[in-house]
Amino acid sequence: MNRTIRTTEDVLTLLDGLFPPAEPFWDRFYADRSAGRPFFAPKPDENLAHYLDRGLLAPGRALDLGCGNGRNAIHLASLGFEVDAVDLSATAIAWAEERAREAGLGLDTGTGTGTGTGTGTGTGTGPRFHRASIFEAELPHTRYDLVYDSGCLHHLPPHRRVSYLALLDRVLAPGGHFAVTAFAAGATGSERPDEELYRLGALEGGLAYSPDELRSLFRGFTPLEIRPMAAQDPDSALFGVPFLLTALFQRTVSLRPAAHP
Numbered sequence: 001m002n003r004t005i006r007t008t009e010d011v012l013t014l015l016d017g018l019f020p021p022a023e024p025f026w027d028r029f030y031a032d033r034s035a036g037r038p039f040f041a042p043k044p045d046e047n048l049a050h051y052l053d054r055g056l057l058a059p060g061r062a063l064d065l066g067c068g069n070g071r072n073a074i075h076l077a078s079l080g081f082e083v084d085a086v087d088l089s090a091t092a093i094a095w096a097e098e099r100a101r102e103a104g105l106g107l108d109t110g111t112g113t114g115t116g117t118g119t120g121t122g123t124g125t126g127p128r129f130h131r132a133s134i135f136e137a138e139l140p141h142t143r144y145d146l147v148y149d150s151g152c153l154h155h156l157p158p159h160r161r162v163s164y165l166a167l168l169d170r171v172l173a174p175g176g177h178f179a180v181t182a183f184a185a186g187a188t189g190s191e192r193p194d195e196e197l198y199r200l201g202a203l204e205g206g207l208a209y210s211p212d213e214l215r216s217l218f219r220g221f222t223p224l225e226i227r228p229m230a231a232q233d234p235d236s237a238l239f240g241v242p243f244l245l246t247a248l249f250q251r252t253v254s255l256r257p258a259a260h261p
């Protein structure tokens with residue numbers, strides 16, 4: 001059959017096919033733990049730690065998009081957040097579950113689709129890990145107080161921003177926070193215009209975003225802080241590299257009265 005496009009999702013899926021698939025890249029990436037990538041270390045992002053320290057975020061339900069080996073999800077769970085964490089890579093999810101156990105956090109495997117090998121020996125409740133695309137994960141909640149993304153957005157092809165905004169719209173509670181770290185334009189990442197990426201058929205290792213581009217992309221939300229990530233010393237308890245941009249947004253509480261049938 002040649003005439004396959006009928007829905008918007010069909011168009012998005014067709015466009016996905018113009019780029020190399022995300023897997024098995026990430027599985028291989030996380031399989032080599034000795035590679036010593038800075039974000040392999042079990043440390044939370046410095047910006048996330050500072051939002052928490054400054055009381056900008058309070059424990060509630062959190063969703064970590066593209067959680068990798070779980071370093072931010074585990075930090076949030078250790079502070080009392082109820083966390084769902086999603087990643088495409090089975091290798092990354094298995095590592096995240098291992099880390100949660102090592103941190104003494106029991107794994108809630110009830111509704112997640114992770115490897116489900118957690119024995120839950122700790123006293124705190126660990127994140128629920130889901131091995132899935134962020135666009136397809138079956139989440140136990142419909143609303144989250146915090147949606148956190150460290151380094152996932154910049155690996156998505158441009159058309160998937162449409163799906164990403166729809167996801168935020170679906171899962172972020174009114175008044176809830178959304179925070180993202182992404183390659184900083186001028187520091188790293190591809191600065192080609194979106195259209196050129198389709199002609200090239202490559203994301204060139206990830207897309208760079210400027211503060212204005214993040215502000216424009218997430219213009220439905222109130223920007224609270226947009227700044228470069230603060231570089232951290234290797235012995236710091238926090239993760240921080242200067243080539244990432246960090247941004248914190250809040251979803252406006254709607255003042256519109258609820259519609260009556």
Ligand SMILES: C[S@@+](CC[C@H](N)C(=O)[O-])C[C@H]1O[C@@H](n2cnc3c(N)ncnc32)[C@H](O)[C@@H]1O
Pocket residue numbers: 022026039040065066067068069070071086087088089092132133134135149150151152155156
């Ligand atoms: C640069 S890593 C960051 C991992 C983690 N957030 C951290 O900061 O340590 C990007 C992650 O996004 C995941 N990812 C990319 N596209 C995804 C998608 N569509 N759905 C779920 N995860 C995705 C990859 O598997 C990878 O683990």
